[in-house]
Amino acid sequence: xxxxxxxxxxxxxxxLLFSGQPSFAxxxxxxxECHGDLPGDLGEVPVAEWQTSVHARYQTSCHDCHGGxxxxxxxxxxxxxGFIGVPEYEDIPAFCGRCHVGVEEDYRESLHGQVLAFGGPxxxxxxxxxxxxxxxxxxxxxxSCSRCHSYERPALIKEEISATETMLSQLETxxxxxxxxxxxxxxxxxxxxxxxxxxxxxxxxxxIDKIRAQTAQFHSDLEQTKAAVAELEDTxxxxxxxxxxxxxxxxLGGCIGLLIRRSYHDQE
Amino acid sequence: MSEIPAxxxxxxxxxxxxxxxxxxxxxxxxxxxxxxFLSPIDRGNEDSQVRIARSLVAVGGAHFFAFQGRPAxxxxxxxxxxxxxxxxxxxxxxxxxxxxxxxxxxxxxxAGRFSPSGQVLSGPPPSALDSYTVxxxxxxxxxx
Numbered sequence: 552x553x554x555x556x557x558x559x560x561x562x563x564x565x566x567l568l569f570s571g572q573p574s575f576a577x578x579x580x581x582x583x584e585c586h587g588d589l590p591g592d593l594g595e596v597p598v599a600e601w602q603t604s605v606h607a608r609y610q611t612s613c614h615d616c617h618g619g620x621x622x623x624x625x626x627x628x629x630x631x632x633g634f635i636g637v638p639e640y641e642d643i644p645a646f647c648g649r650c651h652v653g654v655e656e657d658y659r660e661s662l663h664g665q666v667l668a669f670g671g672p673x674x675x676x677x678x679x680x681x682x683x684x685x686x687x688x689x690x691x692x693x694x695s696c697s698r699c700h701s702y703e704r705p706a707l708i709k710e711e712i713s714a715t716e717t718m719l720s721q722l723e724t725x726x727x728x729x730x731x732x733x734x735x736x737x738x739x740x741x742x743x744x745x746x747x748x749x750x751x752x753x754x755x756x757x758x759i760d761k762i763r764a765q766t767a768q769f770h771s772d773l774e775q776t777k778a779a780v781a782e783l784e785d786t787x788x789x790x791x792x793x794x795x796x797x798x799x800x801x802x803l804g805g806c807i808g809l810l811i812r813r814s815y816h817d818q819e
Numbered sequence: 820m821s822e823i824p825a826x827x828x829x830x831x832x833x834x835x836x837x838x839x840x841x842x843x844x845x846x847x848x849x850x851x852x853x854x855x856f857l858s859p860i861d862r863g864n865e866d867s868q869v870r871i872a873r874s875l876v877a878v879g880g881a882h883f884f885a886f887q888g889r890p891a892x893x894x895x896x897x898x899x900x901x902x903x904x905x906x907x908x909x910x911x912x913x914x915x916x917x918x919x920x921x922x923x924x925x926x927x928x929x930a931g932r933f934s935p936s937g938q939v940l941s942g943p944p945p946s947a948l949d950s951y952t953v954x955x956x957x958x959x960x961x962x963x
């Protein structure tokens with residue numbers, strides 16, 4: 552069979568375009584090119600940790616936090632190009648808070664934030680720094696919290712928020728499933744992200760009374776999203792039923808067609 | 820009483836009717852799907868307007884309200900100039916906040932900043948905020 556080179560070229564180009572693989576080129580900066588080859592904490596360790604992080608997944612690279620110019624070897628680490636470098640321990644909340652504004656606000660008002668100057672925890676204490684992952688309720692655990700204080704209070708907070716967190720996770724899964732079958736879920740995703748972000752801000756306050764008082768409102772917001780998801784799932788269920796019935800009808804039609812054909816043979 | 824067996828022609832007529840019925844149902848289902856696919860999406864109350872008293876929007880201030888079931892905001896950056904916008908950040912859908920000091924919008928999730936007219940000033944939002952028409956009606960603003 553003769554192969555059409557133009558067609559092959561377009562198929563190859565389409566495969567490259569739609570392969571869904573993250574482009575490494577997009578995240579390769581002069582920071583990584585130099586530091587990636589350095590041993591220890593100035594190089595291979597933070598780079599390798601960052602590559603596993605949620606920041607890397609969304610292409611938030613070194614310069615987005617540490618400043619500097621990711622395109623210029625000579626000027627990359629100059630104050631002139633906005634290089635910040637490594638923040639002091641007490642400056643970490645402000646460092647992360649440049650992007651995570653709302654969370655910083657609640658953290659600052661919390662007991663954690665108020666004891667920062669006395670060695671209290673900063674963002675990296677619980678979330679790690681370069682290896683930061685998508686936050687989940689599992690970050691509240693005895694091993695982690697017991698490094699600084701008893702687990703009694705965190706356990707209460709975890710218990711208080713677990714039902715809402717479970718609901719958030721379930722809705723996230725349901726919305727992803729609807730998206731996979733072709734439903735436009737952008738609005739639902741937006742609503743869920745906004746609610747989740749506000750809810751997670753809330754428990755950075757580590758104030759059990761405040762969390763108790765406000766959790767009901769979050770639960771109510773999520774109930775609305777849940778109702779919208781349930782409606783879409785019902786529609787999908789009805790479509791499946793209708794599709795199944797149509798397939799059965801077509802099969803029946805095929806059988807009847809065969810019987811009609813057979814009746815001509817009988818006549819002969 | 821003996822039964823007379825149906826002739827091939829009679830059997831064919833009966834089977835043909837059945838097949839026609841099935842074909843009609845299948846064609847109807849297909850036609851309905853195509854009709855639903857081509858029909859405009861029902862956007863409910865999209866054309867509805869919201870009335871807000873002008874006094875609720877201070878000069879240099881903002882007033883948040885619900886528009887078409889979603890958060891929206893109207894600002895008055897200068898006396899008599901009103902701008903209505905969606906209050907949903909175009910990055911990941913968080914609700915933006917009005918900053919009185921800097922006279923701009925800030926998204927608390929990832930620090931996206933928008934001008935009073937909804938244009939992206941900084942941060943990750945990929946596009947400007949959706950804007951809505953504002954009409955002055957006496958002491959009220961009609962939005963939408």
